[in-house]
Amino acid sequence: xxxxxxxxxxxxxxxxxxxxxxxxxxxxxxxxxxxxxxxxxxxxxxxxxxxxxxxxxxxxxxxxxxxxxxxxxxxxxxxxxxxxxxxxxxxxxxxxxxxxxxxxxxxxxxxxxxxxxxxxxxxxxxxxxxxxxxxxxxxxxxxxxxxxxxxxxxxxxxxxxxxxxxxxxxxxxxxxxxxxxxxxxxxxxxxxxxxxxxxxxxxxxxxxxxxxxxxxxxxxxxxxxxxxxxxxxxxxxxxxxxxxxxxxxxxxxxxxxxxxxxxxxxxxxxxxxxxxxxxxxxxxxxxxxxxxxxxxxxxxxxxxxxxxxxxxxxxxxxxxxxxxxxxxxxxxxxxxxxxxxxxxxxxxxxxxxxxxxxxxxxxxxxxxxxxxxxxxxxxxxxxxxxxxxxxxxxxxxxxxxxxxxxxxxxxxxxxxxxxxxxxxxxxxxxxxxxxxxxxxxxxxxxxxxxxxxxxxxxxxxxxxxxxxxxxxxxxxxxxxxxxxxxxxxxxxxxxxxxxxxxxxxxxxxxxxxxxxxxxxxxxxxxxxxxxxxxxxxxxxxxxxxxxxxxxxxxxxxxxxxxxxxxxxxxxxxxxxxxxxxxxxxxxxxxxxxxxxxxxxxxxxxxxx
Amino acid sequence: xxxxxxxxxxxxxxxxxxxxxxxxxxxxxxxxxxxxxxxxxxxxxxxxxxxxxxxxxxxxxxxxxxxxxxxxxxxxxxxxxxxxxxxxxxxxxxxxxxxxxxxxxxxxxxxxxxxxxxxxxxxxxxxxxxxxxxxxxxxxxxxxxxxxxxxxxxxxxxxxxxxxxxxxxxxxxxxxxxxxxxxxxxxxxxxxxxxxxxxxxxxxxxxxxxxxxxxxxxxxxxxxxxxxxxxxxxxxxxxxxxxxxxxxxxxxxxxxxxxxxxxxxxxxxxxxxxxxxxxxxxxxxxxxxxxxxxxxxxxxxxxxxxxxxxxxxxxxxxxxxxxxxxxxxxxxxxxxxxxxxxxxxxxxxxxxx
Numbered sequence: 014x015x016x017x018x019x020x021x022x023x024x025x026x027x028x029x030x031x032x033x034x035x036x037x038x039x040x041x042x043x044x045x046x047x048x049x050x051x052x053x054x055x056x057x058x059x060x061x062x063x064x065x066x067x068x069x070x071x072x073x074x075x076x077x078x079x080x081x082x083x084x085x086x087x088x089x090x091x092x093x094x095x096x097x098x099x100x101x102x103x104x105x106x107x108x109x110x111x112x113x114x115x116x117x118x119x120x121x122x123x124x125x126x127x128x129x130x131x132x133x134x135x136x137x138x139x140x141x142x143x144x145x146x147x148x149x150x151x152x153x154x155x156x157x158x159x160x161x162x163x164x165x166x167x168x169x170x171x172x173x174x175x176x177x178x179x180x181x182x183x184x185x186x187x188x189x190x191x192x193x194x195x196x197x198x199x200x201x202x203x204x205x206x207x208x209x210x211x212x213x214x215x216x217x218x219x220x221x222x223x224x225x226x227x228x229x230x231x232x233x234x235x236x237x238x239x240x241x242x243x244x245x246x247x248x249x250x251x252x253x254x255x256x257x258x259x260x261x262x263x264x265x266x267x268x269x270x271x272x273x274x275x276x277x278x279x280x281x282x283x284x285x286x287x288x289x290x291x292x293x294x295x296x297x298x299x300x301x302x303x304x305x306x307x308x309x310x311x312x313x314x315x316x317x318x319x320x321x322x323x324x325x326x327x328x329x330x331x332x333x334x335x336x337x338x339x340x341x342x343x344x345x346x347x348x349x350x351x352x353x354x355x356x357x358x359x360x361x362x363x364x365x366x367x368x369x370x371x372x373x374x375x376x377x378x379x380x381x382x383x384x385x386x387x388x389x390x391x392x393x394x395x396x397x398x399x400x401x402x403x404x405x406x407x408x409x410x411x412x413x414x415x416x417x418x419x420x421x422x423x424x425x426x427x428x429x430x431x432x433x434x435x436x437x438x439x440x441x442x443x444x445x446x447x448x449x450x451x452x453x454x455x456x457x458x459x460x461x462x463x464x465x466x467x468x469x470x471x472x473x474x475x476x477x478x479x480x481x482x483x484x485x486x487x488x489x490x491x492x493x494x495x496x497x498x499x500x501x502x503x504x505x506x507x508x509x510x511x512x513x514x515x516x517x518x519x520x521x522x523x524x525x526x527x528x529x530x531x532x533x534x535x536x537x538x539x540x541x542x543x544x545x546x547x548x549x550x551x552x553x554x555x556x557x558x559x560x561x562x563x564x565x566x567x568x569x570x571x572x573x574x575x576x577x578x579x580x581x582x583x584x585x586x587x588x589x590x591x592x593x594x595x596x597x598x599x600x601x602x603x604x605x606x607x608x609x610x611x612x613x614x615x616x617x618x619x620x621x
Numbered sequence: 622x623x624x625x626x627x628x629x630x631x632x633x634x635x636x637x638x639x640x641x642x643x644x645x646x647x648x649x650x651x652x653x654x655x656x657x658x659x660x661x662x663x664x665x666x667x668x669x670x671x672x673x674x675x676x677x678x679x680x681x682x683x684x685x686x687x688x689x690x691x692x693x694x695x696x697x698x699x700x701x702x703x704x705x706x707x708x709x710x711x712x713x714x715x716x717x718x719x720x721x722x723x724x725x726x727x728x729x730x731x732x733x734x735x736x737x738x739x740x741x742x743x744x745x746x747x748x749x750x751x752x753x754x755x756x757x758x759x760x761x762x763x764x765x766x767x768x769x770x771x772x773x774x775x776x777x778x779x780x781x782x783x784x785x786x787x788x789x790x791x792x793x794x795x796x797x798x799x800x801x802x803x804x805x806x807x808x809x810x811x812x813x814x815x816x817x818x819x820x821x822x823x824x825x826x827x828x829x830x831x832x833x834x835x836x837x838x839x840x841x842x843x844x845x846x847x848x849x850x851x852x853x854x855x856x857x858x859x860x861x862x863x864x865x866x867x868x869x870x871x872x873x874x875x876x877x878x879x880x881x882x883x884x885x886x887x888x889x890x891x892x893x894x895x896x897x898x899x900x901x902x903x904x905x906x907x908x909x910x911x912x913x914x915x916x917x918x919x920x921x922x923x924x925x926x927x928x929x930x931x932x933x934x935x936x937x938x939x940x941x942x943x944x945x946x947x948x949x950x951x952x953x954x955x956x957x958x959x960x961x962x963x964x965x966x967x968x969x970x971x972x973x974x
Contacts, residue, residue, distance in 0.1 A: 221974055231969065234960070237960055239952070239954065239959065242717060266947060271945060272947075275944050275946055275951055276944070277717075277944075280746040281742065283713070284712070287710045287716070291704070291715060291718035291720075292718060294718060295717070295722050295952060296721055296953075314707055317707055408966060412963050448702075450679065454679045457679060457701055459694075459702075460702070460703065461704075462707060470650075
């Protein structure tokens with residue numbers, strides 16, 4: 014490697030799932046984070062419990078880039094089954110670390126990389142007893158090797174182990190022994206540290222490492238959600254697990270031991286969304302989390318919630334479709350399915366968090382919006398955000414916050430009414446007033462998905478039916494004013510990128526690279542559906558727009574063409590749908606190639 | 622079907638309950654069902670039961686799915702909120718609603734199509750959770766709104782109006798409920814108000830899941846000869862096994878029962894059910910025996926009715942006991958009791974450094 018890559022490189026660790034490598038990988042990532050160096054970890058795991066290939070990518074970036082770079086400088090190849098492709102993936106000038114207990118001369122076929130062999134299995138067999146222990150320790154051992162190669166602080170690692178195994182101190186010693194074995198071996202056999210190494214910085218203060226599902230669950234706790242109903246589905250399950258975990262610590266009545274939350278594992282997603290609607294209709298903040306297949310099943314109830322105006326919060330942690338697809342890989346494939354979920358004229362508020370920090374705040378906003386607007390709010394995260402650890406600024410909470418319950422009439426207001434009318438637009442914003450059961454007989458109304466008048470009674474009269482449907486459209490206009498606004502970076506250029514969600518970090522890095530090369534590119538990140546005026550303005554102001562998204566069918570581009578006045582020909586798609594998170598280099602290359610192409614054929618842009 | 626508004630005037634001589642309400646105060650919108658529909662009789666029985674229990678109208682939550690039966694929740698207790706869910710998914714709405722506020726009374730009205738076909742899964746899981754609700758099936762063996770297809774409760778050999786004979790075995794909600802551990806299982810007939818009203822009263826007061834399967838003939842599509850759910854067939858093959866008299870907590874037992882034929886069961890709120898056995902060898906607290914008896918009579922083409930099984934011991938925890946939720950409704954907890962605040966957040970974040 015020609016230039017030093019201190020605090021600027023990617024390690025990829027190839028192992029077999031179910032062998033304890035996750036602990037080693039977290040240990041490595043956290044020890045880098047605690048050195049004050051920005052770091053990101055991405056887990057590419059199989060839909061399987063044990064025995065299939067799994068990879069973990071750690072990006073170390075002194076500049077704070079937390080997307081995949083698209084390059085791997087150090088490959089830890091511990092899975093013979095994937096050796097061939099793992100070796101191929103190492104960047105020229107990079108390193109490959111492998112277990113040389115069984116020498117693999119074929120691995121040395123690449124002359125442009127450095128192969129480092131460590132007899133991990135042999136060392137662990139000599140020092141540990143029991144098959145399972147030996148396998149687990151082999152994986153901790155490579156963390157020791159990397160600690161030496163990358164110059165990681167052993168005391169910091171010991172500290173992390175002590176925290177992890179606070180309840181089982183004997184494990185700290187055995188793990189540390191494995192770390193030491195690897196560490197010593199590397200020090201004796203290789204020139205440590207390598208040019209790719211970690212030097213302490215001070216760039217992680219005020220930050221945490223957290224995954225989006227945990228952050229979203231925290232947001233639900235702080236928003237005051239009390240009823241959580243769901244059916245297990247990867248990659249959303251950890252959101253519900255985290256919510257339950259937080260509530261079991263924070264929501265137990267100290268005197269009675271009662272749990273101030275209801276946590277319901279439903280029989281399926283059809284029931285999960287029904288429970289959310291029932292609870293929400295009855296005055297509790299309620300939510301569910303699911304993924305694509307669950308959204309498909311929830312469609313009918315989502316239509317009822319839209320039409321009967323029942324608040325609901327649904328987290329869609331998107332995974333690869335169609336159908337079962339690849340359940341443990343990431344995608345943004347549910348954009349259309351969520352925006353227009355259900356039959357008939359339906360449309361839904363969607364929020365698009367880009368990272369765990371936004372998952373936290375948007376979870377809170379989702380409840381306020383759902384109750385204020387009396388409609389379902391879908392929060393579209395994805396597996397990359399939801400299940401990977403991201404570095405993000407400390408989450409903050411304003412103690413003055415109180416839930417916005419929207420237009421709910423209490424007993425005093427009901428008593429003053431002559432008559433309660435559920436769907437009458439009293440304020441001209443399209444949002445009617447609602448009441449909760451059990452308050453007063455005068456406030457009772459009938460909630461139904463069948464045709465209803467503005468008074469809530471059954472109807473098959475065209476004019477009465479249309480009056481309600483048209484009022485819902487007026488509400489949609491109000492909604493546009495209230496959803497999170499897009500974020501815009503740069504202005505006045507001719508070329509722009511439009512995107513949403515988890516591609517943000519890769520785009521941020523790509524923008525830096527492009528601007529560094531003199532290519533001026535503006536950027537708008539959509540954060541909610543429906544789109545507002547700012548999106549319209551940005552689209553109108555740019556000559557060429559790249560729509561970056563992680564699906565095959567350009568779903569964001571479709572939504573933009575359907576819902577805004579943008580000229581379709583201006584929109585160029587950069588589509589990444591392999592199931593892995595999009596990398597910055599993919600975007601840089603895509604933008605440059607298109608600019609080059611249109612420079613060669615300038616008429617294309619005007620007349621495409 | 623009519624669009625005439627129902628007048629809300631009560632004759633001064635109408636009897637009033639403990640709250641000062643007449644039966645008219647428990648009525649709802651005018652029914653749009655066919656004249657003679659069994660469902661309307663059930664609606665009347667619900668009105669009678671709610672009046673008899675002196676229920677605060679706003680404390681009754683009415684839930685239903687889709688179908689003729691599910692329309693009926695609009696026809697009683699207009700002072701209570703109603704939720705007409707999607708087809709077969711009333712139980713999930715009931716579960717969420719009940720989770721949010723355990724203090725209200727929940728009545729779900731469903732049909733045999735809504736419960737035993739599209740909603741079978743949700744029906745089973747509501748029983749499994751022992752959700753505190755009264756689940757009433759208006760069972761007529763036929764799809765009415767779509768004009769006469771067999772439902773999953775149609776008996777083998779029963780004939781459709783157009784002549785087709787059903788060859789598939791029925792799914793019996795009573796047997797299913799017994800098998801799934803329901804604690805209150807009853808069957809009745811829309812034409813037997815004397816039996817049905819106390820069952821509804823008891824079912825509303827029972828803590829946990831109460832099922833009443835009510836045979837409710839469809840006068841338009843399933844009331845002909847050859848149908849096993851017609852008025853004529855039901856009257857002829859209808860067997861009462863245990864009559865249940867409901868006695869609210871505040872009332873004395875005034876009826877005199879012959880020694881040995883009754884058994885008294887006290888509910889969690891102090892109300893009592895007096896079970897009158899019409900067959901001496903029948904034990905309504907023996908689940909296995911109850912199931913065997915139902916099955917035996919079904920085989921003979923008879924409809925066994927009454928309070929078929931009751932477990933008021935409270936040994937089977939209901940949904941909230943399993944969930945460990947507080948006594949007060951969860952929807953009334955103040956925000957301060959739910960959020961850890963900024964200080965709490967700071968402590969939580971330390972675990973992610």
